[in-house]
Amino acid sequence: MEHGASSLAMLAIIGISVCVAALNPSVLARPVLTVASDHTPTVNFHTPILREGLALPQHITGDTTVGPEQGTILINALITITPNATLTIKPGTTIAVSEFGGISVFGNLHAVGTATKPITFITNEQHEANRHWVGILLQDASFAEMRYVSIHHASPAMSCSPGAKAILSHIIFECQDIQSGAK
Numbered sequence: 001m002e003h004g005a006s007s008l009a010m011l012a013i014i015g016i017s018v019c020v021a022a023l024n025p026s027v028l029a030r031p032v033l034t035v036a037s038d039h040t041p042t043v044n045f046h047t048p049i050l051r052e053g054l055a056l057p058q059h060i061t062g063d064t065t066v067g068p069e070q071g072t073i074l075i076n077a078l079i080t081i082t083p084n085a086t087l088t089i090k091p092g093t094t095i096a097v098s099e100f101g102g103i104s105v106f107g108n109l110h111a112v113g114t115a116t117k118p119i120t121f122i123t124n125e126q127h128e129a130n131r132h133w134v135g136i137l138l139q140d141a142s143f144a145e146m147r148y149v150s151i152h153h154a155s156p157a158m159s160c161s162p163g164a165k166a167i168l169s170h171i172i173f174e175c176q177d178i179q180s181g182a183k
Contacts, residue, residue: 047125047126047127049096049123049124049125049126050072050074050096050124052071052072053070053071053072053073053074053096054066054070054071054072054073054074055074055075055076056073056074056075056079056087057079058077058078058079058080059079059080059082060079060080060081060082060085060087060107061082061085062085063085063086063088064085064086064087064088065087065088065089065090066087066088066089066090066093067089067090067091067092067093068090068091068092068093068094068117072094072095072096073089073093073094073095073096074095074096074097074098074124075095075096075097075098075101075102075103075124075133076098076101076124077098077100077101078100078101078102078103078104078134079101079102079103079104080103080104080106081103081104081105081106081107081108081109081142082106082107083106083107083141084107085107085108086107086108086109086110087103087105087107087108087109087110088110088111089109089110089111089112089119090119091112091113091114091117091118091119091148092113092117092118092119093113093119093120094119094120094122095119095120095121095122096122096123096124097121097122097123097124097133097154098124098125098133099123099125099130099131099132099133100133100134101124101133101134102133102134102135102136102137102154103135103136103137104137104139105136105137105138105139105142105143105144105164106139106140106141106142107142107143108142108143108144109136109138109142109143109144109145109146110144110145111144111145111146111147111149112145112146112147112148113147113148113149114148115148115170117148118148118149118150118170119146119148119149119150120149120150120152121149121150121151121152121154122152122153123152123153131153132153132154132155133153133154133155134154134155135151135154135155135156135157135158135159136151136154136157136158136159137158137159137161138158138159138160138161138164138165138166139161139164140161140162140163140164141163141164142161142164142165143164143165143166144164144165144166144167144168145166145167145168146166146167146168146169146171147167147168147169147170147171148169148170149170149171149172150171150172150174151171151172151173151174152174154173157173158173
């Protein structure tokens with residue numbers, strides 16, 4: 001098959017996969033076309049490590065509490081904590097975030113773990129190229145209290161707009177391979 005024909009065939013496969021994913025949201029692997037340095041198109045699938053757990057809604061509009069008793073908490077997109085809403089994350093909770101996912105805080109984020117039960121934010125992507133997520137973005141007049149929290153693969157891990165306030169202690173920012181532990 002010619003180079004141009006193989007590219008068209010690959011694009012056709014991508015189109016079919018995207019249509020299937022749109023019709024069936026349970027199809028979690030989604031292809032992304034990338035181009036290598038030699039101009040060869042390749043398909044990069046977003047494949048979650050964890051598929052089971054409680055998925056947070058895209059907009060948190062009221063007081064919401066999540067904890068380890070609900071299993072892994074999944075963030076599959078950039079979620080927003082609206083003004084006057086609070087997301088409370090209990091000690092010992094693991095939050096798995098997909099590529100391009102993150103938390104945009106306009107209200108309040110309360111993530112207070114303990115030395116023996118930290119809160120952990122991890123990537124939910126198998127492929128190394130897809131592991132970075134947006135992080136925690138504190139917007140105008142928002143507030144966050146975070147203690148004993150570990151954040152992996154976020155870029156930037158945290159940012160604050162003018163007027164935002166944060167109380168932080170015992171925070172670890174780390175980028176490592178969570179499957180093998182290699183740094």
